[in-house]
Amino acid sequence: MSEPILAVSGLNARIAGQQVVEDVSFTVPSTGVTALLGRNGVGKTSTIKAILGLIDRTGDVRLAGDRVDRMPTHRIVQRGVGYVPEDREVFAGLTVAENLRLAERDAEPRRELVERLFPDLVQRKAQRAGTLSGGQQQMVSLARALLNDNRVLLVDEPTKGLAPKIVGEVAEALEAVADTVPILLVEQNLHVVRQLASDVVVLSGGKVVHTGPAAEFLDDDDLVHRLLGVHGDHAASDDTTNTTTEEGRA
Numbered sequence: 132m133s134e135p136i137l138a139v140s141g142l143n144a145r146i147a148g149q150q151v152v153e154d155v156s157f158t159v160p161s162t163g164v165t166a167l168l169g170r171n172g173v174g175k176t177s178t179i180k181a182i183l184g185l186i187d188r189t190g191d192v193r194l195a196g197d198r199v200d201r202m203p204t205h206r207i208v209q210r211g212v213g214y215v216p217e218d219r220e221v222f223a224g225l226t227v228a229e230n231l232r233l234a235e236r237d238a239e240p241r242r243e244l245v246e247r248l249f250p251d252l253v254q255r256k257a258q259r260a261g262t263l264s265g266g267q268q269q270m271v272s273l274a275r276a277l278l279n280d281n282r283v284l285l286v287d288e289p290t291k292g293l294a295p296k297i298v299g300e301v302a303e304a305l306e307a308v309a310d311t312v313p314i315l316l317v318e319q320n321l322h323v324v325r326q327l328a329s330d331v332v333v334l335s336g337g338k339v340v341h342t343g344p345a346a347e348f349l350d351d352d353d354l355v356h357r358l359l360g361v362h363g364d365h366a367a368s369d370d371t372t373n374t375t376t377e378e379g380r381a
């Protein structure tokens with residue numbers, strides 16, 4: 132197997148004096164989607180922020196074998212770690228085109244690729260981003276990360292709060308994006324995990340409690356229920372597939 136694009140080892144992070152990431156170790160293969168799963172508040176977002184140096188952390192983080200854990204965030208981003216944050220963070224008062232232009236870091240941004248994957252954004256380039264739907268804002272956020280020649284994308288809950296039809300559209304876009312760059316994906320919707328992910332890393336209480344192939348994990352209903360508090364994605368009812376429901380919200 133080729134070298135992982137991202138290797139996290141013994142990662143620890145604290146927020147406001149509380150340890151939110153504890154001795155976390157996992158790898159992200161150089162192709163495909165790796166899903167970072169867990170109930171609400173287990174430290175998924177904090178793990179991503181710790182990798183990026185957005186919160187204080189200790190531990191070993193390697194990008195294609197090179198240590199990046201002592202670098203400030205902007206250097207890590209320059210090295211090719213793209214971040215699509217949970218709240219999308221589009222500039223509401225700027226147009227779609229302006230939002231995209233601001234994100235261009237490389238001398239030769241991949242505009243054709245973005246236009247091919249997000250034709251709707253081309254149609255809406257003069258529209259102010261604040262007037263877009265949640266799904267469209269998510270596309271802007273993904274497109275911004277894709278403009279640059281990133282080596283890995285960290286994508287945090289891209290389908291959160293979106294209507295089911297739009298969830299499908301965002302998942303399709305992610306699938307196309309994943310053909311061009313490996314992704315570490317925080318995702319609560321297990322249908323989306325099933326569709327996209329080859330591997331899963333499951334957190335509980337800031338620690339890794341399971342890693343392995345995605346299909347194997349999702350097929351193990353008892354394990355899914357124990358670790359996520361929901362039933363697997365092949366269970367009968369749709370509303371049992373999102374870990375923000377049921378005990379997952381505890």
Ligand SMILES: Nc1ncnc2c1ncn2[C@@H]1O[C@H](COP(=O)(O)OP(=O)(O)OP(=O)(O)O)[C@@H](O)[C@H]1O
Pocket residue numbers: 146147151169170171172173174175176177178
């Ligand atoms: N700014 C903050 N101040 C204090 N505590 C925080 C802050 N951000 C996160 N936490 C705490 O850190 C822990 C981990 O939060 P984190 O957002 O990483 O979890 P998560 O798994 O991403 O959750 P969710 O699924 O709800 O997004 C939680 O206990 C949370 O309450």
